[in-house]
Amino acid sequence: MTMGGVARRLRLGMVGGGEGAYIGGIHRHAARLDNNFELVAGAFDVNAARGHAFAAASGIDKARSYGDFREMAAQERLRGDGVDVVAICTPNHTHFPIAEAFLEAGFDVICEKPLTVTLAEAVALQAIVEREKRLLGVTYAYSGYPMVHEARARILSGELGRIRVIQVEYPLEWMATAIEAGGNAQAQWRTDPKKSGRGGSIGDIGTHAYQLAGFMTGLKVESVCADLATFVPGRVLDDNAHVMLRYEGGARGLLWSSQVAVGHSNGLRIRIIGELGSLSWAQEQPNELVVTPLGGVTSIIKRGRADLSAGASCRTRTPPGHPEGYIEAFGNLYAGFAEIVQARIAGRELLPIGRDVPLAQDGVKGVAFVDAVVDSHEGGSVWVRPAYT
Numbered sequence: 001m002t003m004g005g006v007a008r009r010l011r012l013g014m015v016g017g018g019e020g021a022y023i024g025g026i027h028r029h030a031a032r033l034d035n036n037f038e039l040v041a042g043a044f045d046v047n048a049a050r051g052h053a054f055a056a057a058s059g060i061d062k063a064r065s066y067g068d069f070r071e072m073a074a075q076e077r078l079r080g081d082g083v084d085v086v087a088i089c090t091p092n093h094t095h096f097p098i099a100e101a102f103l104e105a106g107f108d109v110i111c112e113k114p115l116t117v118t119l120a121e122a123v124a125l126q127a128i129v130e131r132e133k134r135l136l137g138v139t140y141a142y143s144g145y146p147m148v149h150e151a152r153a154r155i156l157s158g159e160l161g162r163i164r165v166i167q168v169e170y171p172l173e174w175m176a177t178a179i180e181a182g183g184n185a186q187a188q189w190r191t192d193p194k195k196s197g198r199g200g201s202i203g204d205i206g207t208h209a210y211q212l213a214g215f216m217t218g219l220k221v222e223s224v225c226a227d228l229a230t231f232v233p234g235r236v237l238d239d240n241a242h243v244m245l246r247y248e249g250g251a252r253g254l255l256w257s258s259q260v261a262v263g264h265s266n267g268l269r270i271r272i273i274g275e276l277g278s279l280s281w282a283q284e285q286p287n288e289l290v291v292t293p294l295g296g297v298t299s300i301i302k303r304g305r306a307d308l309s310a311g312a313s314c315r316t317r318t319p320p321g322h323p324e325g326y327i328e329a330f331g332n333l334y335a336g337f338a339e340i341v342q343a344r345i346a347g348r349e350l351l352p353i354g355r356d357v358p359l360a361q362d363g364v365k366g367v368a369f370v371d372a373v374v375d376s377h378e379g380g381s382v383w384v385r386p387a388y389t
Contacts, residue, residue, distance in 0.1 A: 024089040040060065051067070129360045
């Protein structure tokens with residue numbers, strides 16, 4: 001992969017993601033993979049002292065270690081060498097004010113998902129993006145895998161014919177007990193509706209499954225019918241969700257997300273069945289796509305083959321037989337976001353890596369999906385049409 005012809009690395013700032021923050025480290029690793037970014041500033045912690053200590057340990061100039069995001073936005077805007085892009089690695093309820101501040105200050109933004117806790121906030125951010133002509137990338141990381149793009153190319157080319165059935169699941173076991181009551185900070189905010197939003201498992205991981213199904217098939221959901229459950233006593237938000245989906249063109253879908261599925265570490269998988277064939281992909285075996293034509297022989301298509309689609313090939317980093325996974329997929333998103341910014345700066349057409357990446361509108365769709373699912377459940381598992389698809 002290349003830097004797309006831009007003479008310098010993009011200057012990256014980060015909000016959140018400091019000491020002990022799992023996702024902050026993922027963002028930093030991903031940003032470094034292609035040498036497109038240099039981390040130069042940040043407001044890394046709500047505790048300013050901890051944030052400054054983390055910045056110092058990370059080699060960040062003391063003058064560019066900030067106590068909060070508003071100070072960072074104001075000061076970086078005044079600098080001749082201010083940040084180009086800001087990564088938001090904070091809990092859901094803080095995404096909107098942080099993204100709003102930086103977008104309106106003229107910065108491009110990369111934000112964790114779900115984009116916001118309310119649909120009104122997500123729509124407002126998209127309006128700011130359109131007005132300011134900025135990038136707002138959303139880290140639906142699983143759409144960065146090469147074989148996900150290969151599946152998308154095959155489906156959109158008509159290889160499977162008209163899609164009939166989509167089954168996608170994302171089971172985890174990490175919240176099978178009340179770990180939030182034992183002080184687990186990540187579980188605490190994820191189980192608090194004021195910080196997480198209306199959805200528990202459906203917002204945290206179900207949105208990944210929903211986005212993956214739509215990205216791979218290119219289909220829009222027409223309506224959803226949901227049954228949510230909260231199995232751990234004392235928990236407020238759902239920790240298990242079953243959702244039926246009706247797609248445009250008549251396809252039917254099933255989505256299961258669970259944070260209490262004992263025995264499952266990160267079990268995201270999808271099966272897509274059309275009138276001419278089917279394919280399946282599993283995140284824990286990400287380098288293989290299983291394809292079966294109607295009446296034919298099942299084939300395992302492996303990442304790294306010379307005959308893969310352009311979308312898969314440009315996201316392939318290592319030779320055939322060498323595994324690559326989550327960090328690389330996340331890095332592909334960062335490479336795509338960088339390409340969008342670099343192409344805009346250089347005034348040129350996008351390279352393939354900058355195409356088909358999750359942006360503001362995808363974040364809006366994810367929040368609208370959570371709203372529709374919760375509305376369906378609260379209405380007695382009735383069919384609900386999402387506001388945005």
